[in-house]
Amino acid sequence: MKKYVIYYRVSTKRQGESGLGLEAQERDVALFLTQFSPEPYEVVGTFTDVKSGAKAARPELAKAIEEAKAHKAELLVAKLDRLSRKVSQIATLMEEKGLTIRVAAMPTATPFQLHIYAALAEQERVFIGARTRAALTSAKARGVKLGGLRENTRTRNVEAVAAADAAAQQVASIILPMRKAKATLAGIADALNDAKVPTQRGGKWHPSSVKNVLSRLAC
Structure with a gap:
């Protein structure tokens, strides 16, 4: 058992x-x-x-x-x-x-895959932190008022956007060539799932999640 x-x-x-x-x-x-x-x-x-x-x-x-x-x-x-x-x-x-x-x-x-995933996740967090600080500095330089939302909430919102953008970039080399080759959203989702590539939240891919990534990559 x-x-x-x-x-x-x-x-x-x-x-x-x-x-x-x-x-x-x-x-x-x-x-x-x-x-x-x-x-x-x-x-x-x-x-x-x-x-x-x-x-x-x-x-x-x-x-x-x-x-x-x-x-x-x-x-x-x-x-x-x-x-x-x-x-x-x-x-x-x-x-x-x-x-x-x-x-x-x-x-x-496997343990090896978990180790690699942990290393990538740590690098991503370092990058997101730097990107968040840069975004806040740029906003302040433009005279944007950062009040309204509580500081922690505003920072989390910025970090969430940055995390989603970074996750999209990680799968760009897979998704963009397939889309250029006329693969359907469902076909791309199936390919990612077959390759055991997790979504940003560690789940399975669906056509809607592929579409969201493509939208971010087009920004």
């Missing part, structure tokens, strides 16, 4: 108390268990930290790892960044003896 220890992480106390952030993780884990896990399976433990992904000290993660080792279970997380946002920390965890990590949003990914 396949055994799992589930680990969730939310970044703020408010998210932990309200359940915001947990619902999406629970949904992804449930989807993995019902559609991708060998049957029968058993969940032998569930742990949740309310900590930033940049912080190495997470007591519930430590407990989850020990539980997984004790039961010879896989440590199951919804997304790779729930373990950490630092590639060095993720690499250390993947190299830990007796520990197998499974990511629900990338059910067939």
